[in-house]
Amino acid sequence: MNDLENRNQLEVVERIPLKMREHLPLVTIELEGKPLTFALDSGTECNLVDESYFKDFRSRMNLRKLKVNRLVSVDNLPETVKKVPISQIEFGVVILKNMDTLFCDLSHLKQKGKHKIDGLLGYELLKSQPTLISYSRSELVFYKNSFH
Numbered sequence: 675m676n677d678l679e680n681r682n683q684l685e686v687v688e689r690i691p692l693k694m695r696e697h698l699p700l701v702t703i704e705l706e707g708k709p710l711t712f713a714l715d716s717g718t719e720c721n722l723v724d725e726s727y728f729k730d731f732r733s734r735m736n737l738r739k740l741k742v743n744r745l746v747s748v749d750n751l752p753e754t755v756k757k758v759p760i761s762q763i764e765f766g767v768v769i770l771k772n773m774d775t776l777f778c779d780l781s782h783l784k785q786k787g788k789h790k791i792d793g794l795l796g797y798e799l800l801k802s803q804p805t806l807i808s809y810s811r812s813e814l815v816f817y818k819n820s821f822h
Contacts, residue, residue, distance in 0.1 A: 684804065684817045684818070685817060685818040686815060686816070686817060686818075687767060687768055687803075687816045687817060687818050688765060688766040688767050688768045688815070688816045689766075689813050689814070689815050689816075690765050690766060690813060690814040690815075690816075691812060691813055691814075692714075692807070692808075692812045692813055692814055693789060693812070694809075694812070695713065695789045695791070698713040698714070698715065698791070699713065699714045699807055699809065699812075699814070700712065700713055700714075700789055700791065701714060701765070701795070701814055703763065703764070703765060704764075705727075705730060705731070705763075706730055706733070708730065710727070710792040710793065711789060711790060711791055711792050712791070712792060712793045712794060712795045713783070713791050713793075713794050713795070714794075714795055714796075714799075714807055714814065715794045715795070715796045716796060716797065716800060716807075717796065717797075718794045718795070718796025718797065718798075719796060719797050719798070720757070720774050720775065720776045720796065720797075720798055721760075721773055721774065721775040721776065721793065721794065721795050721796060721798045721799060722775070722776050722777075722778060722780060722793050722794040722796075723775055723776070723777050723778075723780070723792065723793035724777070724778075724779070724780040724781070724783075724792050724793060725755075725756070725777045725778055725779055725780075727777070727792060727793070728756060728777045731760060731775070731777075734760050734761045734762060734763070735758045735759070735760060735761065736758065736759050736761060736772075737758065739758060739759055740756060740757070740758045741756070741757045741758070742754060742755070742756055742757075743755050743757060745778070747778075747779060749782075753778060753779060755776050755777060755778040756776070756777040756778075757774060757775070757776045757777075758774075758775060758777070759772045759773065759774055759775070760772070760773050760775045765814070765816065768803070768816045770799065770802050770803070773798045773799065773802070774798050775798070780792070780793065780794075803816055803817070803819045804816070804817040804818075804819060805817070
């Protein structure tokens with residue numbers, strides 16, 4: 675327990691270990707038996723997952739809400755992306771539901787560094803429940819949501 679938890683009497687629900695890749699904290703989750711590595715990026719409005727995993731997430735999607743859009747990619751090229759809510763993703767005992775997720779080409783993230791990145795988790799994750807990204811302790815901490 676840290677000072678913030680003591681002062682505010684916050685109840686920790688789950689602590690997830692983080693690894694660092696340059697300035698990005700990384701979290702690994704298991705999906706359908708496969709470990710996937712996601713970078714936490716508070717500036718990302720919607721969760722992003724590499725398009726190669728679209729089929730792996732299919733059982734967790736509400737396909738009636740699937741939207742296909744054309745965007746300009748990192749390389750300034752037009753790209754077709756799929757946006758769909760994911761029914762649930764588990765972080766230990768924390769289950770997050772109906773998170774909007776964009777499936778797009780993230781090959782530029784998968785090729786760099788010693789840790790490949792399969793996606794980015796951003797505001798869509800962080801808004802769902804009180805969360806702390808602790809760089810000093812290398813952990814993602816989920817707190818009990820007493821606001822809902």
